[in-house]
Amino acid sequence: MIPIRPVPARLLSALIAVAGITLPALIPISCAGPSLQTNGHVPTAGETRAENRLNAARHYGMPELYAFLKPFPKGADLHMHLSGAVYAETFIAEAIRQGMCVAPVDAGKPASPIGKDAVQFVAPVSGSRCGDGAVPASAALTNQALYDNLVDSFSLRAFVPFEGINGHDQFFSTFDRFDPKHDGGAHSGGEWLDEVATRAAQQNEQYLEVMQTPSTATSASFQLGNKFGWPAAAPGTAADPLGDATGTSHAELSALRTKLLAGGLRDEMAREQNELEGGLAERERIEHCGQSNAAPACSVKIRLLYQVLRAFPPQVVFAQTLIGFEMASADPNIAGLNFVQPEDARMAMSEYNRQMHMLDYLHSVYPKVHISLHAGELALGQVPPEGLRFHIREAVELGHAERIGHGVDVLYEDRPFDLLKEMAARHVDVEINLTSNDGILDVKGRDHPLAAYLAAHVPFSLSTDDEGVSRIDLTHEYARAADEQDLSYLDLKHSARDSLEHSFLPGESLWAQPDDYDRLKSVCAGTIAANSKPSDACKQFLDANQKAGQQWELERRFAAFEAGLQ
DSSP: OOOOOBOOHHHHHHHHHHHTOOOOTTSOOOOBOSOSSSTTOOOOHHHHHHHHHHHHHHHHOHHHHHHHHTTSOOEEEEEEEHHHHSOHHHHHHHHHHTTOEEEEOOOTTTTOOOOTTOEEEEOOSBTTBOOTTOEEGGGGGTOHHHHHHHHHHTSSTTOOOBTTBOHHHHHHHHHHHHGGGOOOOHHHHHHHHHHHHHHHHHTTEEEEEEEEOOTTHHHHHHHHHHHHOOOOOOTTOOBOTTSOBOOOOHHHHHHHHHHHIIIIIHHHHHHHHHHHHHHHHHHHHHHTTTSTTOOGGGGSEEEEEEEEEOSSOHHHHHHHHHHHHHHHHHOTTEEEEEEESOTTSHHHHHTHHHHHHHHHHHHHHOTTSEEEEEEOOOOBTTBOGGGGSSHHHHHHHTSOOSEEEEOTTGGGSSSHHHHHHHHHHHTOEEEEOHHHHHHHHOOOGGGSTHHHHHHTTOOEEEOOBSHHHHTOOHHHHHHHHHHHSOOOHHHHHHHHHHHHHTSOOSSOOSEEETTEEEEEOGGGOSOOOTTOOOOHHHHHHHHHOHHHHHHHHHHHHHHHHHHTTO
16 A cells, blocks of 8 residues: 655645645645655555655654665765865874874954864974974874864864854865865875765765866966956946846857967866876775775766866956866766855856856857756845846856756745746756755755755755765765655655766666656666666667666666565
């Protein structure tokens, strides 16, 4: 018998709003059904067992949900920053190996909020000698208070907002505190990739798209961008809501691209590519991939998303974005690109429309390069209301984003329900980061727009964002979605399937129709069981299409997970 679980009123209210239906306020809202994302799907016996087990775990709280969901197949984590995914303990160990020092964070002149007793890594002043007020990082091994302070300074652990500093401030300040010790080489990059891959394998994940900025990218883009400057704004161009003229013609951008390519950009691209490829190779060496003693982490496929830093002048952002497009065009290990840094930063806000125009032009030159964009990682009061009205729509319509990262302010956009319908129609996936949205934006529970996305049938993928800074993992995000957002088993399964369907893996999908997980392509039609082997024709198709291959494996893992609940 299929279990009947009421759909929460807030989810049904969102569905009614998206559909444009008006009901009297006093009519009680209730509905039977296990999921708003899978209308028309009849749960299998295995899914019914899993739903019952999930509901039982939900009754006992987050630890029980975590234990149930850790072996649950999760497909991919599509929104993960490498430096933010590494736990503080790893940075401490590496700083000790490199002979770094620990010093108090300078509040600056005038003083700015820095967090209580915050510390950071700094280089020795000469040889191994630390400067005044600093101590060797190795002192943390015998000083528990110092060790604890390092962990707290590099994460949201134990953080409590106080006057002058909130979760947003603490979150973004952590990177500057540990980053000075990062040498950017393949060795540390490989160790970091091994850490996240090992954690992913332990949680039954298959694929990671990891955002990373090469160590020389910022300085190189400053040098190249400033060398050639930025074209003067063309007359009559549109202005963004903050009043800054942002229009530049495709012809002007084309001329600038030509100058950059001829002026040393490809040499910088080669250096950055060697660094990123070196990190991937070092990860495989550490894990003994391809050998008889290969680590389980080798089963997790990793590709990189080139991170562009958005809070800089346009000539700098354009140069770095062009490097990202060139690298993603040439290197199969670079899955695409994304814009990062705080979306509420002054330059990120005032330059947003201009940056979307950059992407519009570069997409016309490199139409096969995949784009995922941080958009709508904003909350009311954080920026003026005008700043909440357009970011997601411009990312989709002008920036050609195939996925949206965070999308928290979607209901504050102009014509939000039209935008949700558009995202669903275009199959634009939203990467949902519940713990990150809580810690940075203080948006959680019924204030989070996940219900609206589900109601509008927008594809969604639960992800971690910066699991090291937030001190969580992907299992925690699935458990939180079930506990806080009341997602059903089929909703969670839909998220895992969406994560591979909307990954930037090459090749065709396993599914006959986008975001419809009830019918496989005819070449692989049939039931996939825990011990299934694809037919010869299906195997040939899977071998030729990496996306379909990962999706077939996910279905096999689902079958094994659900069969194990007997």
